[in-house]
Amino acid sequence: MAQHVAQPTATTPELPATLPLKAIAPWAVFFGILMLVLLYFVGAEQGATAVVSGENVHEWVHDARHLLGFPCH
C-alpha cells in the first residue's frame, strides 16, 4: 500500500508516532458518549423511543433525519 520509494534523505515524509491508548481512553469515553447522545437526538429521539415528550424534536430535525438515512416515521 504505502510503499515509499523516496530516497533516504530529508525528503522522506514525516511518519507519525502512535498515541498511547491510555492517553486516548478518557477522551474517548467522555466525548464518545457525548457524541453518541447527539447522534441519538438527531437520529432517533421521538421516533422509536423518546426522552423528551411530544413531537417537537422529531419535527424540528425531520428533513435531516430523512436525508441522513435514519428511519423517521
Added chain:
Amino acid sequence: MNSALVRNLLIRGMLAGLGAGVLALVAAYFLGEPSVDRAISFEGAHAPAHEHEVELVSRGVQSTAGLATGVLVYGIAFGGIAALAYCVALGRVGRFTPRATALLLSGCALLAVYVVPFLKYPANPPAVGNADTIGKRTTLYFLMMVLSVLLAVGATIVGKRLVPRLGTWYATVVAVAAFAVVIGLAFAFLPVVNEVPGDFPATVLWRFRLSALAMQVILWGGFGLLFGELAERLLNPRPAKADESRTVATATN
C-alpha cells in the same frame, strides 16, 4: 503531552466535522429538499387524514433551520468520533502520513457507517414507511450500522495481524474479503424492510436516495480533506511546500 494532543485532534475533528456538515447541508438543501417536497405532496394527496394536520414545525423551518440543525450536529458528532478513531489509527494502520491517514479513515467511515447499512436499509423519503414498524426499523438500522462498524474495526485488526505472514497486499485483500463475506451473510439473514407504497413515484425515490448518498460522500470526503489538513499541520508543523519543491527539484535532476 499526549493527552493534549488527543484534545487538539478532537477539537479539530469537531471543527472539520462542522465544516464538512456545512458542505453536506448545501447538498441536502439543493439536491435533497426537492425530493422531500415531492414525497410530502404525494403523502398529502394519498393520506388526507394524516396525524401531521397540526403543524408543530412549518415546512419552511424544517427545510432550513431544522435541516441545518440536524446535518450540522451530525457532522460535529461524527467528526468527534472520527477524530478519536484517528488518534487510535494514527501510526497503527500502516505507513501513512497524518493527512493520508485522515482520508483513509474517512473513506472507511463512509463505507462502514453509511454505505454498508444503506445497501441493506436505504434512506426513505416521507410517505415511505409504516409508522407501526418504526421501532423495528430503527433497531435494524442501528444494528446494521453497529455491526458494520465493528466488523470494519475487526477486519482492520485481523488485517494488521496477517501482515507479517502474508505481506501488506494480501493481508488487506484477505481482511476486506472477510468483511465482505460476513456483511453478505448479515444482508442475507437480517429481515427485509420494504414499505414503499405501490404507486410511489420511482424517480422521486431514486433521486431522494441518490441525494442522501451524495450528502454522505460530500460529508466524509470533506471531513477527510479538512481534518487531514488540520491534523497534518498539527502533527508536522514544518511547512510541507518547501519539501515538495525540493523533491521535485531532485527528481528532475
